[in-house]
Amino acid sequence: MITHHPKFELIQLFVNGQLPASLSAAIAIHADMCPKCQQQIALLTEQMAEVSFEEDSLQADLEQSLTTDNDSTADYSTDLTDEETLESLSIDDMVDAITMSDELAQTTVAADKTIIYQNENYVLPKTLSSMTLGKKATIGKLSRTRIQLNENEVRTSLLQIAPGGGVPEHTHKGFELTLLLEGSFHDEKGEYVKGDFIMLDSSVQHHPISKDGCLCYTVANDALHFTQGINKLLNPIGGLIY
């Protein structure tokens, strides 16, 4: 049974689309295996939608942003009513342009992507199907493939531990997320199973061992940048724009 779940704050950022792709994918994969988190995400999404599209709260947000935000970012003013904003959008043109094509979006489902490590064939979660995989590297019972997401200091990988293998004792300078895709492992704290979402910060020292082998999806931030702190990393959007 899954006992390790993403924290509420992470789920909230996920729903808002504010996590990097690496962590968003991890939560999506976890939720596919975890009805509890799936339900929480559904409810939060509904709440966020309600809040986003409700007049009053928008108005409140606006007022707040107007009083706190006097600097240049308010260049294009946001204190317009729906009607005024609509005028600036030239609806007719946009609607015409959009509805000109009657084409429906095709929904194709990508074929399952598989990966083989040490004669073990794994089917990867659909969430990862458009991601580019790097080369495989194997050292003893550990195999690793980087997932090329271009997220600077955040590194995402697939990590396979062959039966009886383990990861040498290590601490984390930033954070390290391990999501168990297949199999199980244990460390000093206990046993972890498929679907467990294990988020560790720098205070934790551990030494995972997998008796029967496992495949993990891992996300870690580069030690060089750890001083930026997790919050900034978790909010790359803020880091990017401001």
Next chain:
Amino acid sequence: MNTVETKLPIFPLPVFLLPEGITRLRIFEQRYLKMVKLASQGQGFVIWLTTQDSEKPLIKWGSWVEIINFDQGADGVLEIDVKCKSLVEILSLDKDADNLHFGKVSKIPHWSQHNNIITEATKQSSLHKNLLESLHAVLAQEQHLSQLYTDENKQDTPWVIARWLELLPVNLSVKSRFVAIHSFEDAKHFVESIIN
């Protein structure tokens, strides 16, 4: 409203059946053979629509049915045809030593059989011809249904709507909404918007 309480055997099944609806059941479990024996002595039994949806309170109503025919299937299993004579509210539930459920029930009126709920005008008017013809076509073409509804080619709107509700591929919880006594108009619109 009939408030007389009756104690009847209860058969939990995900089967949606309104008054006058007929379905066939295969019976081989010991406790349900016993139920059939009891039921055939006169009072029938209740099919309790179970949805096992823990989010919602248990459905408190069922379809009170009478056995109208029985036979032995090709594999020797007892098959019974049952016809719903009324909807009932299930007031309490017990189990006997054979694990057969019994419940105290009281009849609840339903639009499909209580003529006074629906005006004569509504009953006869505005029923889309399609609705009637396509139902009869379905009953004739589906072998298992034509066996059940042998001389049931009724014309009146509530009967037709009720049969369509049983047949339509929609969620049991949606169908359950049409159990309410005043839901006839909603039910009619619902069926019409699908069958057209």
Next chain:
Amino acid sequence: MQTNLLSKVTSDKSRYMSDKINHPELCQWLDAVATQRNKQAFTNLFKFFAPKILRIAKTKFPNEAQANEVVQETMTNVWRKAHLFNSDKGAATTWVYTVMRNVTFDMLRKIQGNKEDNLSDDIWPMAESMSSEEESFNDHLENKQLLSVLEELPEAQQEVVKGFYFSEMSQEQLATHLNLPLGTIKSRLRLALAKLRAQLGENS
């Protein structure tokens, strides 16, 4: 990942529904766009959502052109993907929110990492339960639900039900009997459910 509401959750929905938004109306517009390609309904949706999307986008993107692009992209996807909206699984606002969120996510990733990999549809698939259009939708869902109910019944009872319960038709059977395309049956069922919900109020 299913970001839409599970049908199980919908009974709780009223808690989050405010009276300030006319949900049944939005839902009907979206259905009209999906099933009839109704331009007027789309214009109505546009008038409701576009200004709100623009204001939200302005808080996330540094320039107005980008914020406008979010509106353009989101509303285009609403038009092109409306058939993926399932009113059984949640409100129209929730669905449009996820479309907007996905557009924003991909655009930010593009600006930030210069990656045009559009991962959002993999992370938050819009078409989860409709993966293969034809055999999907209600029927699929409901049969699945029914089957899961069946699995909880004792074996002998399962036999009873499997043998004879299915006098309830499948969508395919219904389509055959009515001599209509399956797609028409699906959209009619969907509309009927949406209307029913509107009639009865969201929380009944």
